Amino acid sequence: MTTIDLSVIIPAYNEQTNFKTAVFDEVYQYLKGQFRRFEIIFVDDGSRDDTAQMLKAYCQRRPETKLIPNPHQGKALTVKTGMLKAKGKWRLYTDFDQSTPINQVEKLLPWIRQGYDVVIGSREIKGAKRQAEPLHRHLMGKGFNWVVQIIAVNGFQDTQCGFKLLTEAATMTLFPRLKVTTLPKNDPFTGAFDVELLFLARRAGLKIREVPVNWRHVPSTRVNPVKDSGRMLMEVLKIRWANLTGAYA
DSSP states (O other): OOOEEEEEEEEESSOGGGOOHHHHHHHHHHHHHHOSSEEEEEEEEOOSSSHHHHHHHHHHTOTTEEEEEEOSOOHHHHHHHHHHHOOEEEEEEEOTTOSSOGGGHHHHHHHHHTTOSEEEEESSSTTOEEESOOHHHHHHHHHHHHHHHHHTOOSOSOSOOSEEEEEHHHHHHHGGGOOOOOOOTTOOOOOSHHHHHHHHHHHTTOOEEEEEOEEEOOOOSSOOHHHHHHHHHHHHHHHHHHHHTTTTO
């Protein structure tokens, strides 16, 4: 029987220079004020710096937090580990840099309470707010969404916002079925697992809702516009191929 209301999963890979205790204290205090029972799960993706040690020390001082160490497998499998090991009846995965602030979960929760299985944050639909995003990044996102709508799953304006809330049942249905992951060696590449997740959710007949959220661009050297765009396209094609060849049967 589930005893936790909300699980928050935060993946991490080589985040030593981005680690800000105050940011996670804000997440922690917000959840403590909103939920009687919650947990924060950090999943370290085999970081090669001191990220894991820093997260371990952070979690030792807060009983509702824990660290799960993973071998380096990429964001898809890192998020998958946390989502499947969580105990919450609702499970949110969110980015380490908190580009979508934790308080935006307030916009997603009403829909999950109304019976939706998957509720996704969106930076594109009416009501969303984007801050300080470079034009080239915005155009990259627009272009990728165009490809996603044609090849994999249509009807969503933003599949890539890293702020998604699922029920326990949806989590257990979808995450074990993820097939498409690409992991270049020693690479933080995110991949198109969000697209695959939504593809599988629609295929399973789950109720999905896209909800506008506030988002701010956090500068990073981890995104390579040309290389990453090509990889993302290949993963979207792999999703379609997996479906055509019966891999999701």
